[in-house]
Amino acid sequence: MNELEKYLEKESERLKNNKAPEELNERLRVALEQTPPRRKNKAPKWIAVAAAIMLLSFVSYNYNAFAYFGKKLLGYDELMTETLAQLNEEGGGQSIEKKVILSDGTELYLDALLTDENQSILYYTVKNSKGVVEESYFDRLRGSWTKAFATYGTSSKNEEGTEIKGIQAFEAVSPFAKELTLEYRYNEGTEQEEITFPYNPKLAMQTELKQSIRKKVHVDQGTIRFDSITATPSRTTIQAKVNVNNFDRIQLGGGGVQLLANGEPVELTGSSSKSAIFGQDIEIYFDRLPAKIDTLEIVVDKFVGYQTLNEAIAVSGDDDQSEEIHGKELIIRKIEKTMEGIQVTIATEQDVLLEGVSIQTKGKSTPLHTTLRADLLDGENGETYSERVLLFNTDDLPDTLSIEGMHYAKSYGEHIQLIDKKKTVEGN
């Protein structure tokens, strides 16, 4: 290092005395709190879904309301679900045909937009002869009464790596919006730009079913109130309010709720939740409803439950000690003595969370101090295990491991009938 660099280093040290004003932290906290929550996306695997079982029959389906979209979109076949492919056939949606050039010369084409009361779906193409990167390009759509955040997306690259075709979904846009501004980003989100294009709300697809539900289902630690169902050509959304103490203790969310149309399950495509006053507002998404519906019902097949256990498990000291508690497998992978204390590695099914865990040595009990790590691992038979490392503030190897209770995905099987035109025997 030469003199000049040494000098710069000293200057840098001196600059470090320049501290941020005290109010900064509070301002950042407030700014962050005022930001609307990002949707937790359990995005459907579109391609897999498209290849999966065809749940809907379009044989007798004929919808004249959206014959606006002059031409069919080409090249999106492998990305589209059956439902979207069908809407494309029918010409639902509107062309945008705008192009922007990103800083590295990449061309971004906005091809078309398909909107309804549930969501907005953007079809886009990214081209660069020097190669393109598959990343999430879009933030949100803005317009009159519209702040539609990006929800999920999917894309595929051509073999040469020079072109991407993608589909990006956003929240619904307002029927009052006459133009929309798309906020996009690239370079791992470091560069942000926007583009405005005209929008015709009259070309939005019609809602096929909208009904309020107002029914409550009681679960172990609270209630789920189903509020409404909105079925549009692109999706079916069920809105509910969850007031359940242990709702977010396991990952399940609304994923164990089913929608049965004519006795057949409509495919679940995702769910999201955001915190509200006294609980959470959740939305559960399903595919489009069949054209003809005789019966429609919601089934709370699985939802978070709680089981009191108060069990003490004798620790054998062997690796991978397997136990069964209330029908669920608990594996004590290993117990180690470390500098920080006793570390116990356990594994359970993904949707099991233990409550009130402690270890006992010669009559002395030590409560859980903290969980060091939690990982999802694949088991031998394709099942997913949640493995975590528990730390206890003691130096003594345990004789027993005590568990007060567990949160888990419990089968409830509660039914709510929404439509019942067929009071007689069901079946075809």
Added chain:
Amino acid sequence: MRVVRLVKKAKKGNKGALLQLISEQQDAYYRLALTYMGNSHDAMDAMEDMIVSLYHSIPQLKKEDAFYSWSKTILVNRCKKLLQKKNKIVPMENTNESFEKPIITTDATNSFTQTEQRMDLKDMLSTLNANQQEAIELKYLHDLDLQTIADMTNVSIGTVKSRIFQGLKKMREQFGGEWNE
């Protein structure tokens, strides 16, 4: 690694985790914003912008351990955006060698005495062009690595290296022999 754990939480939408990540290097972010914005008020505005932007784009961050260089890149971009809005600076691409716009705004009363001559960093940097100045500030005053600087200034690592080299060379030439190796 703790940072990685917090980043993973923040990716899931945990606002507290994101705030904690920022708080831990709050002063570094602040100094970086201050360098560009020139005053405390605007620097804090830029950081507010940054945290909202981070909250929305963090799911796109691929390498969790690169959180700090990535978020600082976003901060610098937000600063430049804000400055553009205020028409305070000409965009970097339009600058040329003769364009001498000091970005550094450190307290001018602070100086460093080397031999008999009072040297002021601000004066020294102001003799460089804006690109060289920016690269040297980011490297030496904000301890950022070359890749991050390249991302922030939208050029290749090679260009960053050359800007730093040329800048240092010019400073040595201007301010006499005591800076030589």
